[in-house]
Amino acid sequence: MGRFTLPRDIYHGKGALETLKTLKGKKAMICVGGGSMKKFGFLDRAEGYLKEAGMEVKIFEGIEPDPSVDTVMKGAAAMQEFGPDWIVAIGGGSPIDAAKAMWIKYEYPECTFEDMCKVFGIPELRKKAHFCAISSTSGTATEVTAFSIITDYSKGIKYPIADFEITPDIAIVDPELAETMPKKLVAHTGMDAITHAIEAYVSTANSPYADSLAIHAIELIQDNLVKSYNEDMTARDTMHDAQCLAGMAFSNALLGIVHSMAHKTGAAFDDYGAHIIHGAANAMYLPKVIAFNAKDETAKKCYGVIADYMHLGGNSDDEKVTLLINYLRKMNDDLNIPHCIKNYGADSYPTEQGFVPEEVFKERLHDIAANAILDACTGSNPRQPSQEEMEKLLLCCYYDTEVDF
């Protein structure tokens, strides 16, 4: 038996933010990041609409990018004190993910972070509050997904919380919010979205329901991401829908080892002064993982189908896989994203000598590979890597060498 779960309502298109006026409740807590939503006026508008709906509103602000366990605990304590019956999270993946984890802790104060990380182990929510997510970036699609990614900085590891309980009740996908994104954010979040769609399509947990969404997302992202990066606002608006379709697919079909590797490398070199941004990590690892997974016949056929939908040509599945890899690498070039960690600058742009030193990468390789294998996204990858294969794959992602195993 399969299950396919989405928010009860998805409001999309320009003006969708106004839906907040129609929420029914007494108290809403808005969870928001460091300032972009305030600066562009969206926070004020959201607050105003909720007040029009007759609600008392409190704002929990300052949720950092790649939110920490600490922030989750602080937000949950603020919720405990205020007692909202609506949690309204607005911004990129970070504040929405953090708010989802706060929601769990608010409903179950005794629940520890370790408890939350038990895959599909969250107790029944909605006894205290419902959840509305409003996305301002076009990538994570957390407004429709059953996931929340929280970083444990004491370990330098990102942990996915996964359960349909945290799929929001309402998603608001208003493209106006995405129009203020700087180019770099467009590039990273857009490559995150295409990775979601491709990993969902080749996942062992795929289904006809998810496949159709994943394929259409891929087509839309192919047609619109680079244009959106180059400030075409019609393309920017379409990308906001495309990433959401990809999210609906992967929330149900799950992901693969591109994400396992991104989760386990993202914060692993913070002591060297930077992060490998989630979408950029995916963009660098995706072509490598496709080459690795394509050794599995079923996965190879799926990549062939994707290449066909993208009109890339090719006469055999092997040729189609190569064309798909080349196309994705060209997208990285067009979006100014490096091809490998060695060339990943602290500012995320390509550079001769990136911020992760070679010896440090090799020193940490064993543990990163072991952690990536244990990541919740590995189970649905079409080919299960051994420790040795994962280490080799990560080395290819470091040096941009060919995956021939």
Ligand SMILES: NC(=O)c1ccc[n+]([C@@H]2O[C@H](COP(=O)([O-])OP(=O)(O)OC[C@H]3O[C@@H](n4cnc5c(N)ncnc54)[C@H](O)[C@@H]3O)[C@@H](O)[C@H]2O)c1
């Ligand atoms: N829950 C999921 O299903 C899921 C999926 C993929 C990734 N993630 C996680 O989501 C996080 C990344 O989220 P993200 O990529 O959306 O970025 P983000 O939320 O971390 O935001 C990045 C920066 O962009 C700014 N910003 C956001 N929207 C803006 C806008 N419209 N205009 C101008 N600036 C804006 C923010 O203020 C912030 O400084 C990571 O922690 C990643 O692991 C979650």
Ligand SMILES: [Zn+2]
């Ligand atoms: Zn992602």
